[in-house]
Each structure stands twice: as structure tokens, then as C-alpha cells.
Amino acid sequence: MNALENLLIIAGISLDIFAAMECQGSLVAKIDKKQLGKLCVLIAAWQMAALFVGSYLSGLLYRNTITHNEKVTGFVIAAIFFCLGVRLVAKAIKNERIVEHCEQKLGWKQLLAIAAVTSIYTLLTGIAFGFLGTNLLVMLLMIAGLTIAVVVTGIYTGYHLGFEHKTKAYIAGAILLWIAGIDVIVRHILR
Numbered sequence: 001m002n003a004l005e006n007l008l009i010i011a012g013i014s015l016d017i018f019a020a021m022e023c024q025g026s027l028v029a030k031i032d033k034k035q036l037g038k039l040c041v042l043i044a045a046w047q048m049a050a051l052f053v054g055s056y057l058s059g060l061l062y063r064n065t066i067t068h069n070e071k072v073t074g075f076v077i078a079a080i081f082f083c084l085g086v087r088l089v090a091k092a093i094k095n096e097r098i099v100e101h102c103e104q105k106l107g108w109k110q111l112l113a114i115a116a117v118t119s120i121y122t123l124l125t126g127i128a129f130g131f132l133g134t135n136l137l138v139m140l141l142m143i144a145g146l147t148i149a150v151v152v153t154g155i156y157t158g159y160h161l162g163f164e165h166k167t168k169a170y171i172a173g174a175i176l177l178w179i180a181g182i183d184v185i186v187r188h189i190l191r
Contacts, residue, residue: 006134009081009180010142013118013125015173016088017043018150018157019166020114025158036155043115044147048140050119054126055136061127074189077128081181084121085174092170132184 025031122143129139157165 003138005180005183006129006139007142007146008176009125009129010139010146012081012088012173012176012180013084013121014143014146014150015169015176016091016121017047017114017118017147018154019091019169020118021151021154022158022166022169023163024111024114025155026161026163028155028159031155031159036152039111039155040148040151042111043118043151044144046115046119047122047143047147050122051126051129051139051143052136054123054128055130055139056126057123058127058130061131071189073131074184074187077131078181078184078189080124080128081177081184084124085177085181087121088170088174088177092167092174095167128184 126139129136
């Protein structure tokens with residue numbers, strides 16, 4: 001896969017983080033830039049760790065299973081992307097309402113829970129990237145940069161506009177992941 005395709009996949013999973021940060025940004029009375037910087041580092045490091053572990057696990061799976069068939073591997077990768085997209089659409093349809101109340105600072109316990117949940121999907125994406133044989137260092141740098149961008153953008157979007165754009169972020173993320181799944185099908189299964 002080329003860099004643009006990899007960026008689309010990472011953008012797709014990062015839009016889930018954007019939506020979560022948008023919700024958090026809609027609750028704060030004032031954005032503390034120092035706290036926002038710590039949040040960016042925490043979530044980016046967590047996402048990088050999940051991607052790394054996923055890539056490592058794909059190496060173990062590849063060595064220890066019958067996934068040496070490129071078509072089977074392509075099917076597994078496409079299924080991962082399609083399932084992640086379906087999960088984002090389900091979240092958009094569910095459209096959980098947020099009890100709006102003003103908080104002085106971001107709630108770290110809730111942010112850690114968000115980071116943990118989103119990292120599960122990043123781990124699955126790391127497995128897919130590992131099967132695709134992508135350059136891990138490039139992927140780690142891409143996910144760190146994009147995670148920082150979506151955390152900052154999400155917090156400020158929520159702060160200024162509220163959390164109403166989260167469903168659009170979920171749908172956009174699902175579309176990007178489905179495009180990636182179709183690309184994998186075309187490249188690895190249909191050829």
C-alpha cells in the first residue's frame with residue numbers, strides 16, 4: 001500500500017478519536033493548553049503502542065498460522081477494515097447524547113477510558129498493517145502526527161461548536177475504512 005492509502009486508513013481510525021475529543025471539548029469552560037499538550041502526548045503514545053503491538057502480533061500470527069495464502073490474508077485485512085467501518089456507522093446511528101455540564105478541566109479518567117477503547121481498534125489496524133508489510137516506523141510517525149492533530153482539532157471544535165459534528169466524523173471514518181477494505185480486496189483477492 002502506498003502512503004496515501006495508509007494515511008486514509010489512519011485518518012479513518014483517527015476520526016473516532018476526533019469525535020471523542022469533540023465531546024470532551026464541548027464540556028470544558030476553558031481550554032488549558034498545558035493540559036491539552038499532555039493529552040496529545042498521552043493519546044498519541046497510546047495509539048503508537050497499540051499500532052506497534054498490533055504489528056508485532058501480525059508477525060506472530062503470520063509465522064504460526066496458515067495465513068501465508070495472500071487471498072486469505074487479504075480477506076482478513078478487508079474484514080478488519082469493514083468491521084471497523086461498521087462499528088463507526090453504528091456509533092453514528094446510536095448518536096449518544098451527552099449530558100452537557102461545564103467542567104473546569106478535562107476529566108483524565110474518562111480520557112484514559114477513551115484512549116483505551118480507541119486503542120483496541122488501532123491494535124486491529126496494526127495487525128492489518130503488519131499483514132500488508134507496511135513500514136512500521138512510517139506508520140508510527142503518521143499515527144502520532146494525525147492523533148495529535150485530531151485531538152487538538154476535536155477539542156477546539158467541541159469547545160467552539162459543540163458535539164454535533166461527531167456523527168459526521170464517524171461516517172467519514174467509516175467511508176475511509178471501507179475504501180481501504182475495497183482497495184485490499186482489489187489488490188489481494190481479485191488479482
